[in-house]
Structures are given as structure tokens and as C-alpha cells.
Amino acid sequence: MELIINLLINGLATGMLIFLLAAGLTLIFGLMDVLNFAHGGLFAWGAFSGVWFYGLTNSFTVAIIGAILTGIVLGFITEKLIITPVYGNHIQQILITLGFMIVLSEMLKVVFGPNQIAAKTPPLLSGSWEIGDVIIIKYRLFIILVGILVFGIFQFILKRTKIGLIVRAGVMNKEMVQALGINIKQVFLYVFMVGAALAALGGVLMAPYSGVIYAEMGMEFAILAFIVVVIGGMGSFPGSLLAAILVGLAGSFMAYYVPALSLAVNMMLMAIVLIFRPQGLFTAKG
Amino acid sequence: MKLEPILKTENLTIKFGGQTAVDHVNFTMPAKHFKSIIGPNGAGKTTFFNLISGELKPTEGDVFFRGESMAKYSSVERTRKGLGRSFQITNVFPNLTVIENVRLAVQSKENIRYQMFRHFTAYKDLHIQAEKLLEVVLLSNKANAVANQLSHGEKRKLEIAMLLALDTEVLLLDEPTAGMSLEEVPAILDVIKQIKQAGDKTILLIEHKMDMIMDLSDSIMVLFNGRLLADGTPKEIMDNETVQNAYLGGLYDEHLA
Numbered sequence: 001m002e003l004i005i006n007l008l009i010n011g012l013a014t015g016m017l018i019f020l021l022a023a024g025l026t027l028i029f030g031l032m033d034v035l036n037f038a039h040g041g042l043f044a045w046g047a048f049s050g051v052w053f054y055g056l057t058n059s060f061t062v063a064i065i066g067a068i069l070t071g072i073v074l075g076f077i078t079e080k081l082i083i084t085p086v087y088g089n090h091i092q093q094i095l096i097t098l099g100f101m102i103v104l105s106e107m108l109k110v111v112f113g114p115n116q117i118a119a120k121t122p123p124l125l126s127g128s129w130e131i132g133d134v135i136i137i138k139y140r141l142f143i144i145l146v147g148i149l150v151f152g153i154f155q156f157i158l159k160r161t162k163i164g165l166i167v168r169a170g171v172m173n174k175e176m177v178q179a180l181g182i183n184i185k186q187v188f189l190y191v192f193m194v195g196a197a198l199a200a201l202g203g204v205l206m207a208p209y210s211g212v213i214y215a216e217m218g219m220e221f222a223i224l225a226f227i228v229v230v231i232g233g234m235g236s237f238p239g240s241l242l243a244a245i246l247v248g249l250a251g252s253f254m255a256y257y258v259p260a261l262s263l264a265v266n267m268m269l270m271a272i273v274l275i276f277r278p279q280g281l282f283t284a285k286g
Numbered sequence: 287m288k289l290e291p292i293l294k295t296e297n298l299t300i301k302f303g304g305q306t307a308v309d310h311v312n313f314t315m316p317a318k319h320f321k322s323i324i325g326p327n328g329a330g331k332t333t334f335f336n337l338i339s340g341e342l343k344p345t346e347g348d349v350f351f352r353g354e355s356m357a358k359y360s361s362v363e364r365t366r367k368g369l370g371r372s373f374q375i376t377n378v379f380p381n382l383t384v385i386e387n388v389r390l391a392v393q394s395k396e397n398i399r400y401q402m403f404r405h406f407t408a409y410k411d412l413h414i415q416a417e418k419l420l421e422v423v424l425l426s427n428k429a430n431a432v433a434n435q436l437s438h439g440e441k442r443k444l445e446i447a448m449l450l451a452l453d454t455e456v457l458l459l460d461e462p463t464a465g466m467s468l469e470e471v472p473a474i475l476d477v478i479k480q481i482k483q484a485g486d487k488t489i490l491l492i493e494h495k496m497d498m499i500m501d502l503s504d505s506i507m508v509l510f511n512g513r514l515l516a517d518g519t520p521k522e523i524m525d526n527e528t529v530q531n532a533y534l535g536g537l538y539d540e541h542l543a
Contacts, residue, residue: 160409161409162393162409162412165382165386165389165390165393166390166393168379168381168382168386169379169382169386169387169390172379172380172381172382173377173379176377176379177390177394178362179361179362179365179377180365180390180391180394180448180452181362181365181366181394181395181452182394283381
């Protein structure tokens with residue numbers, strides 16, 4: 001029982017981190033049909049800048065804010081410089097965003113050095129609670145709470161605000177939104193920046209969770225995020241949460257019971273979903 | 287007609303390859319006027335609409351809205367200026383509720399680009415405006431239904447509500463009764479009548495069903511093979527021999543057979 005609960009919390013925490021990455025990805029893809037393979041780079045930049053800010057100020061709050069700001073700035077640059085010229089062309093998007101992903105990774109090494117960097121858990125969140133036989137690591141619980149909070153805030157924005165309505169409608173039919181006289185490109189820039197901020201938030205939360213950060217972490221997590229987007233249904237926000245949790249749990253349980261399959265399980269999950277529901281678990285497109 | 291024409295075309299022409307779909311059409315329309323366009327299938331009615339709304343660029347000629355050439359404006363810009371159109375194929379957001387569909391159109395009119403994060407009361411205003419529009423199109427009872435569960439006729443009504451929400455001076459309605467069951471047609475006619483009676487819109491309507499437009503229209507123009515065959519009051523059109531031969535008579539029967 002104790003083991004199951006620990007694996008559950010572990011899986012949920014990983015799932016939430018993947019969700020933060022996938023949430024931006026799914027909206028970016030859903031809204032403008034843009035495949036952004038550089039998204040993982042923003043995640044890694046969030047981690048590195050967060051750790052840097054933490055080292056500078058010793059405040060985890062500042063680290064989080066710093067990482068989010070880094071994400072927003074990098075998101076703005078990426079959208080304007082890399083994405084805008086290749087609207088509507090998937091091949092070009094894949095090529096240039098993959099290239100930019102490499103640039104982002106290598107730039108990390110230039111700025112922060114080529115070695116792994118250790119990331120400390122802030123004192124307030126380190127340690128664990130013991131409830132009966134079960135040991136619950138505080139930081140993991142914290143990640144889960146942040147994930148739920150982010151999901152709640154974004155669900156509210158999507159359902160109850162003007163921009164949320166435009167985004168949801170844009171995911172269904174962007175030409176029609178444009179025909180109504182709404183400047184969808186402007187909206188997309190905002191969505192892209194917010195998506196980048198979420199990725200960076202995921203990165204900074206990831207750092208103390210794994211203990212070390214390295215430039216290639218972005219690529220590794222981006223693959224999981226893409227799997228989540230496909231499983232959850234492209235463009236679906238709730239779908240990405242559910243799929244991220246699914247992938248997180250599958251990973252954590254498999255890593256314990258069948259370690260050899262722990263990487264393959266996500267691919268298998270995706271394959272099964274694609275066979276029975278090619279559009280993903282949720283559909284956002286009309 | 288003493289009023290300055292709100293809408294005018296000059297030698298409006300478009301060729302697709304060797305085919306001339308719209309052939310040197312000149313027409314003017316005063317503000318607050320209700321004009322219908324009739325003509326057999328393939329007469330170029332929808333193409334003519336697409337030229338006015340900016341979906342297609344003319345090979346020759348130009349469209350003038352309040353005396354201003356529309357040549358350099360895209361369809362989106364024309365909508366902002368006051369030329370709104372509905373589509374022959376219904377165009378609503380399938381997974382949004384009815385009220386959300388209308389609210390989106392309402393807020394797009396409100397120049398949302400600069401006020402996207404305005405607070406909750408403003409949001410409430412939008413909701414109330416959207417509800418009013420649903421009343422106009424007799425769709426209040428479906429406000430919270432998801433759009434893809436509506437019948438075809440209800441979707442057309444929703445589409446008209448969205449068009450009205452844009453609050454454009456000119457409404458271009460492309461066969462609002464197309465594909466509708468006979469029971470649904472009177473309701474749409476009621477909606478259009480209500481809009482007309484409100485008296486603040488200029489309406490240009492494409493329609494196949496002659497009987498429907500006879501009492502509604504201030505004037506009717508007939509397109510045939512891309513050319514403007516006749517333009518006049520409903521009575522003049524009915525009495526026009528060329529029209530009778532080309533459309534109401536021979537060809538139309540042939541078309542029905």
C-alpha cells in the first residue's frame with residue numbers, strides 16, 4: 001500500500017510537469033497548426049534560469065518568477081523570429097524549430113557551462129511527512145498542487161474570459177475567427193508566450209525534483225510532451241492534463257515493476273490510443 | 287433615389303479561365319434598402335457576393351462602399367468597415383454553445399484587441415447583448431445548447447445572429463433558406479422580416495425561392511449568365527418579358543425538370 005501511494009504521488013508529480021510542457025504545446029498546435037519542436041528548449045531554459053535566480057537570491061519565489069519571465073521573453077523572440085515566417089508549412093516548422101531547439105540547448109552550455117548543475121530543493125519544501133507507514137515527499141506534493149492550480153486558472157481563463165473564448169473558437173476554426181475581424185495572429189503571439197512561460201515554469205519546478213539539470217533535459221521532456229498532446233487530443237487543454245497524468249503514472253509504475261519497459265510504455269500508450277481513437281481522448285477541433 | 291448609394295459596383299467582372307462568371311455588372315443600392323438577387327443556378331450570384339465581400343478579386347471593375355473603392359481591402363477589413371456577409375454553407379463554431387458563438391461575434395465588434403483583459407462586468411454586458419440577439423433570431427430557448435446539436439435551420443439562425451452582432455451597415459445574406467426543411471423556412475423569413483422592420487440595415491439577399499422575396503424586397507435584380515438582366519421593383523421584374531423568358535419561364539421550368 002505504501003509503495004502504491006508513493007508510486008502514485010511520483011507519477012502524478014511527473015505527470016504535472018509534463019502537463020505544464022504539453023499545455024502550451026497543445027494550444028500552440030491547436031490554434032495555429034504550428035509544430036513547435038523548440039518547446040523543450042524553453043523548458044530547459046526555465047530550469048537553468050530558475051536555478052540561476054535561486055542561486056542569486058536564495059528565494060524560490062524569485063526563481064519561479066525569473067523563470068517565467070525568461071520563458072515569456074524567449075517565447076516572444078521565438079514566435080517573432082522563428083515561427084512567424086513558417087506559418088502553414090509543417091515541414092519548414094519541423095526543420096527550423098528542431099534547429100532552434102539545438103541552438104537553445106547549446107546556448108545553455110555557452111551561458112551556464114557544459115556540465116550538469118545541481119539544483120537544491122528550497123528548505124521550506126524539502127523533507128517529507130510521515131503518515132503511518134507512508135512517507136510523502138513534500139516537494140512532490142507541491143508540484144502536484146501547482147499543476148492543479150495552473151489547470152484551474154487556465155480552465156477559468158478559457159471558459160470565462162473574452163480571450164479564452166477567442167482561443168477556444170480559434171482552435172476549432174481560425175479562418176472563421178479571422179472572418180469575424182479578430183486579429184488571430186496577435187492572439188496567437190500571446191498564447192505562444194503563455195505556452196513558453198508554462199514550459200519554463202515546468203522547467204524550474206523540475207530542477208529540484210530531479211536534483212540535477214543539464215542542457216539535453218529539454219529534448220527528453222519534449223518527446224513526452226508530444227506524446228501527451230497526441231494522446232490527449234491536439235488542441236484540448238483538459239485532454240493534455242489527463243494524458244499527462246496517464247503518461248506520468250504509467251512511467252512511474254513501469255519503472256518500478258518492469259523497468260525495461262518504462263520508456264516504451266509511453267509509446268505503447270500512444271499507439272493504443274491512436275488505434276482506437278486517432279483524434280485523441282478529447283477532441284477540440286470541430 | 288435621392289439617397290447617396292451605400293453600395294455600388296462598376297463594371298464588376300471576374301473570369302475563371304475562359305469562363306466569365308460575372309460580366310460587367312453595374313448596380314447601386316441606397317442605404318436602408320432591401321434588394322434581392324435572383325437568377326438560375328450558375329448565374330453568378332454567389333460569385334457576385336464573393337466579389338463584394340472581398341473573398342474574390344475582380345478581373346475588372348470595382349466595388350464601392352459609401353463611395354470608397356474597396357479594391358485594396360481584404361474581406362476581414364471590409365467586415366470591419368461595415369460589409370458583413372453570411373455564407374451559403376453554415377459557418378458556426380461547432381463545439382461552442384449557441385450563446386458563446388454570438389458572444390464571440392459581439393466581442394469582436396467591440397474592438398477586443400485592445401481590451402482583451404477587461405474585467406467581469408464588461409463581460410456581463412457582452413452576455414446581455416448576445417442574449418438580445420438570440421431573441422431577435424428566435425433562438426433564446428437554445429442559448430446553452432452546443433452548436434453542433436442544432437438543426438440546420440437553427441444553425442442558419444445562429445449564423446444570422448452572429449452576423450447581426452458584427453453590427454455592419456450592410457448585410458449580405460447568401461440563400462439563408464438553402465437546405466432547409468419546409469417547416470423551418472417561415473421562421474427564417476420571420477427573422478429577416480424583423481431585421482427589415484427594424485429599419486437600420488441595408489440588406490442584399492440571394493434567394494432561389496421567388497415567392498419568399500416578392501413581398502420582402504424593395505427591389506430585385508436578376509442575374510443571368512453573369513450579366514445583369516434586369517433591376518427593378520418586384521412588380522417590374524414580374525412583368526419584365528426578358529426575365530420571364532430567361533428565368534421565370536423556360537429556363538426555370540427546365541431547371542426544375
